[in-house]
Amino acid sequence: MKIDLHSHTLCSDGVLSPADLVARAAEKGVDVLAITDHDSVAGLTAAREAIAAQHLPLTLINGVEISTSWQQLEIHIVGLNITPDCPLFLQRLATQQQARVVRAEEMARRLAKNNIPDVLPAVLKLANGAALTRAHFARHLVSIGKASTMDNVFKKYLGRGKIGYVPNNWVDMAEAIAWIHDAGGVAVLAHPLKYKLTTKWVKRLAEQFAAAGGDAIEIISPQQTPVQKRELWALCELHGLTASVGSDFHQVTTWNDIGKNLYLTDDVIPVWANWPQVAQAQSA
Template sequence: MKYDLHSHTLCSDGVLSPAELVARAVERGVDALAITDHDTVAGLTAARQAINQQQLALRLINGVEISTRWQQLEIHIVGLNINPDCPQFLARLASQQQQRLERAEEMARRLAKSQIPDVLPAVMELANGAAITRTHFARHLVNIGKASSMNDVFKKYLGRGKTGYVPSNWVEMAEAVQWIHDAGGVAVLAHPLKYKLTTKWVKRLAEQFAAAGGDAMEIISPQQTPVQKRELWALCQLHGLTASVGSDFHQQTSWNDLGKNLYLTDDVTPVWHNWALN
């Protein structure tokens, strides 16, 4: 089976609807897909309805990606097989959404001081009720010609230390792991090489994530090398974590797509090794 356990819809900062995402997953040969929108489970019902209505050969994993705080850094934790109807979990995600709104308001205020007015209404329109992320801000700034690309936006305006950057006040990483467990799920450290940490700090992150009760770590994404995969799997073995795979799909690009390059060798213990759908 081909698994992709990290993907996004327009319920957060992806560009496809839940129905479009599951259809694309089937086109790409994915057998099991986790939808892991940022701090929301809003897309899961529509995705499951689309699978049932279209009789798609796809197993949907209930997921979420929680933004957390660790050592003054923003670290993302994916929750897999969570109960999306758990009232306590939904209330906790709502607190994250409130943090997102407050952060967006401050980002817009700072950009206005730099002669970029009326950003928040435009961003809210782009988000259309979805979880607001910096990606929405980046898309808007590209749309109005303030930058040539999404990467350019982060270099000029939204990256750490830039005009529109606002430090996050997310839940602590260890607490988010507990949230996921309380909702019946498995906690996965997302894309550990994307945080631009030194090798020493990646090792420290993996160690403290495991100490907090974390269950697995993403060791494969479309752009990771075999050497990087082996190094991350060694960290998993050291700290008793299983391995997860995920494209972190937001939209199709030349370097990323659902299910792309997501393979594990036989010496690796996958996060799904004891799941009933295996």
């Protein structure tokens, strides 16, 4: 069974519509998929409708990825099996969306100060109502020739210490975990090796995530090695956490695709161990 619990649509910074994403997931043999847009659940209904209309052999997990602040760093927490129409949860996500707008306005101001004007209107048009992210800024700056790739945009303009960088103003990590639990979900520490932390700091992050009530760690991503997987699972065991897997899919690249290279060995306890949807998918 192929399970991918971390993916994005154009409702945040992915490039596929919810309908196109679930169609690609089915094409790639994914059995269980979570859509986890940044601070947004806007794509879930359309994805579920597309699965039904196209009769896709795919189980959809309601998800979200919340940007949080921890030790002045931006840490992402995935919420799985949430209740997406919970009024309080939607209200809380709305505060994150507003924080994104405030940050985007300041990013555009700083870029304008450095002779890159009129960025915000272009970014808003590109996002088309989606959750604003730095990826939207990066795509625009590539389109106007400021860099050849999105990675280069971050290195030159949007990364920490660069002219367009604005420190995050996200919710505290522990508070985001509480939001997810209040919405009936489980909280997963997303891609812990992508934050460019030392081993010591990864261990500290895992410890404090668990102490704040976190439930699982994403121990498998497409480019992780077996050794890295074992080290992350050891942290799960140390802190009583389960394991999750996710491609963090935004678009097809040479190194990533929906459901690519995601697997867990039998010695690992998956976050979905007691999920009835997964049990039903396995028996289908």
